[in-house]
Amino acid sequence: MPQSTRWGRFRESEAASGLAMISPTAIYATLLLAAPLVTIFLYSFWTDGYLTIIREFTLDNYITAWSNPAFRAVMLRSLFVSLAVTATTVILAFPVAYFVSFFVEPSKKSLWLFLITIPFWTSYLIRIFLWKVILGYNGVINSSLLSMGIISEPIQSINYSVGAVITALAHAYAPFAILPIFVALEKIDRSLLEAGRDLGESPVMTFIRVTLPLSMAGVISSVLIVFIPTIGDYVTPLLLGGPEGRMVANLIDLNFKKLDNYPMGSAIAISAMAIVVAISLLFLFVNRRFLKGAK
Template sequence: MTAGEKLRRFFRTDQGVGLLLVSPTALYALLLLAVPLIAIVVISFLTQTGVRDFAPGLSLVNYKEALSDPLYRELMLRSLMVSGSVTVVTVLLAFPIAYFVSFGVKPEQKSLWIFLITIPFWTSYLIRVFLWKVILGYNGVLNSGLKLVGIIDEPLTFILYNVNAVIITLAHAYAPFAILPIFVALEKIDRSYLEASRDLGESRTMTFLRVTLPLAAPGVVAAVLIVFIPTIGDYVTPKLVGGPGGTMIANMIQTQFLRLNNAPLGATLAVLAMLIVAVIAIVFLIVGYRAAGGGKKGGRG
């Protein structure tokens, strides 16, 4: 049997048909994701000599500059701090909502609640950022309301054009992304596990901590990753509501590419940011996997 005949016979099998169906999508994803990523990595090893000129060969000059310059380190640490804070705030606020929808809402009404949760997606992300700018402004809705009821005499200045404004705006923007995976994880929990825990004498609090929370760990980890990864690369929100004190590493990457015409250094910062995010994501996945495994053991017991 020739190679061509073997190939034709293979594509007549279920595996071959599946491969043919997946191939266009895989090729499309490869062109849109892998090729640009490889290009960014290659550019990061180049040395720029002019506006559009590069020195021949590859070097680590950009990585040495990015790792030695205190400005880039400060921006990276600030980005990690902001993204971590946004993730913690978002997940802590999202879990009670997801828990209420899963355990406190009638089954026939859950679709309505999920529909209401997705309403923020109806408006542009940029419009929502501008609305928070209006709410948190010096004479905005929040300050005007607090002055009207007599809680403050002077407008609050720490809620706009700083890190606090970035955290508030991003937490609101990504809240639905955190609620949905947690809700899905809670919906998959077998309610008989909770009943068994109560029958064995556990209180509601201990049942939640020892059964519900471990079993919901995959959804929590998914919510953490869904919020943390994009927020560390967000540059629109810091630019609009962050001010100088809210600048993040993504803003510096944008500046290097578009204003300073230093694509190699911008690519280097992007690669370093991706590596840091990848390491943190792997740690969260390992923690989530162990927590889920512990939850299953606890559920069987």
């Protein structure tokens, strides 16, 4: 029986059942994502008063952070590392995704995707330690090169360097980059590629004029999926970066823990987030023609 009160009508409505269905996730997201974010945001405008937090609006934290050359250097290094990781990962992921989509027979595709995800069976930390084993001073690379007589003493620069961070991160994020590109390639109607050939284009030109533009949506997803988390990566630079490989997450950590300056840590975190958002939006804007319209 329909109820005549406003509340009764609402309870009968589709909106109510929709809200009921999303509420577990919504409550979870509100408590564990939105609330901490708002807290950090508020903190970034307050001041550290040694033992207390002075809750008065101020932009001092931001001004201090941005006028500090050390912060700018770390921020720039973080950007450089995540852009390098993104470029490396996506450029290496594309051929893998292309191979699985175009050259693996359909019945074996899921097996291949499964194999690609195997590195994830090991904990992220263990994988990083394995990279230390490979790249370390007495690691696999150095000892092999030494025993082959190619070098006379271990190369120091491959361990505890920005390069080591990029290598480990690119490896860690490879599956995240492969899967969206694979999905985009799978969706391409193969007769479009035949049409490209039929209309006089070589395989390479068909790739450039047909395959690549049609897979750009996947490439863009891959770029964002790799870029956004890597810029804030904490463990890899901590364990593999050495003093010259520290990134912005390590700086935030330093401010929150050792320096006990929550407002400064928050301001750096919000700044880093703003930069990521700005770059991501710019990237999407530049590539907007690849994202619209396709059915």
